[in-house]
Amino acid sequence: MKHIVIIGSGKTGRELALELSGDANVVVVDKSLKNLDILGDDFNGKKIWADALDINTLEKAGVKDADAVYVITGNDNLNLVVGKVTKRKYGTKKVILQVNDTMKKKIFKEEGLTIVNRTYLIVEVLRKCIA
Amino acid sequence: MYVVIAGAGRLGSVLAKKLREDNHQVCLIDRNENLCNQLASEMSNIMLICGDATYPEILKEAKIEKADVCVSAASNDEDNTIICYLAKELFGVKRTVARVNDPKHIPLYKYMEVDNPIDSTSIIARIVEEEASFTDVMSLFSIKKGRLSIVRVDIPEASPVANKAVKDITLPQNSVLVSVLRGPDIIIPYGSTVILPGDEVIAATLIDVEKDLVKALIGKI
Numbered sequence: 569m570k571h572i573v574i575i576g577s578g579k580t581g582r583e584l585a586l587e588l589s590g591d592a593n594v595v596v597v598d599k600s601l602k603n604l605d606i607l608g609d610d611f612n613g614k615k616i617w618a619d620a621l622d623i624n625t626l627e628k629a630g631v632k633d634a635d636a637v638y639v640i641t642g643n644d645n646l647n648l649v650v651g652k653v654t655k656r657k658y659g660t661k662k663v664i665l666q667v668n669d670t671m672k673k674k675i676f677k678e679e680g681l682t683i684v685n686r687t688y689l690i691v692e693v694l695r696k697c698i699a
Numbered sequence: 700m701y702v703v704i705a706g707a708g709r710l711g712s713v714l715a716k717k718l719r720e721d722n723h724q725v726c727l728i729d730r731n732e733n734l735c736n737q738l739a740s741e742m743s744n745i746m747l748i749c750g751d752a753t754y755p756e757i758l759k760e761a762k763i764e765k766a767d768v769c770v771s772a773a774s775n776d777e778d779n780t781i782i783c784y785l786a787k788e789l790f791g792v793k794r795t796v797a798r799v800n801d802p803k804h805i806p807l808y809k810y811m812e813v814d815n816p817i818d819s820t821s822i823i824a825r826i827v828e829e830e831a832s833f834t835d836v837m838s839l840f841s842i843k844k845g846r847l848s849i850v851r852v853d854i855p856e857a858s859p860v861a862n863k864a865v866k867d868i869t870l871p872q873n874s875v876l877v878s879v880l881r882g883p884d885i886i887i888p889y890g891s892t893v894i895l896p897g898d899e900v901i902a903a904t905l906i907d908v909e910k911d912l913v914k915a916l917i918g919k920i
Binding site: 621622649669 | 753754755756776777778780788789801804807810811
């Protein structure tokens with residue numbers, strides 16, 4: 569089974585966690601208990617209530633041996649720092665970040681980080697609507 | 700020097716004032732508009748930018764590429780690491796200094812290659828601990844990230860070195876007596892100088908033998 573770490577249990581994190589937890593070991597990290605609660609009873613993975621900027625948390629979540637780490641909190645800067653540190657320190661194969669600022673997306677596009685930007689995605693979809 | 704300071708809270712604004720007093724060029728950045736307006740009326744000769752320093756265009760506006768040092772003094776660690784990272788990687792600033800808000804986040808600063816993360820919480824905790832403890836020893840300051848420290852030791856009656864000449868005292872290796880404070884007098888010790896109870900001794904020591912030095916001067920820790 570694949571080991572997936574999701575940092576940030578907002579709307580996106582929740583949907584992703586529920587989607588993936590059917591056939592993967594999913595660990596969700598959030599510093600807010602309330603956010604972890606919205607995962608609901610259907611979620612059968614592990615929840616970690618902790619600060620993702622503390623590398624002990626990253627270790628507890630098993631980012632080192634993870635097949636993929638998603639860093640998708642609502643805070644761009646936190647996502648970038650946690651994503652970069654995960655890649656640099658643990659060499660995790662797939663690190664996927666959500667970065668909403670388009671300028672920052674360009675700067676940090678390196679070192680094998682996959683950066684997903686909401687605006688670009690929507691523009692892409694809208695463009696395809698008339699293709 | 701030209702110094703760009705991100706974060707105009709207490710630390711950032713006090714630092715900006717101090718640097719101005721020493722005739723350095725300073726640019727202060729903060730995203731809080733009210734704070735910027737207030738500072739603008741209080742401070743002169745400081746360039747103030749109201750904006751989010753984690754955005755490259757704001758750093759560019761601050762002409763950060765001309766800065767000798769970038770200091771990031773924001774109250775959260777993700778912003779501080781990103782600001783220093785951008786200053787270095789994007790604008791080639793040679794020296795980056797940041798305030799660490801939570802000591803647990805120090806590794807982040809290391810992996811984001813911030814030159815000088817200053818862990819204010821631990822520094823203050825250490826000072827408070829020293830001030831609150833009843834020992835007769837006080838660290839005056841340290842250099843090289845705490846490896847060499849200058850300490851002040853009050854010599855008690857029962858000290859093993861009381862009433863002895865300096866030449867008859869055995870101190871641990873890598874430590875040395877710098878001066879003896881006796882009432883209003885400052886004595887630079889020679890071999891023949893006799894240490895008296897009630898003296899305050901200033902010594903320089905490497906941190907790993909500090910305990911041994913204190914033991915040699917006080918007799919206990």
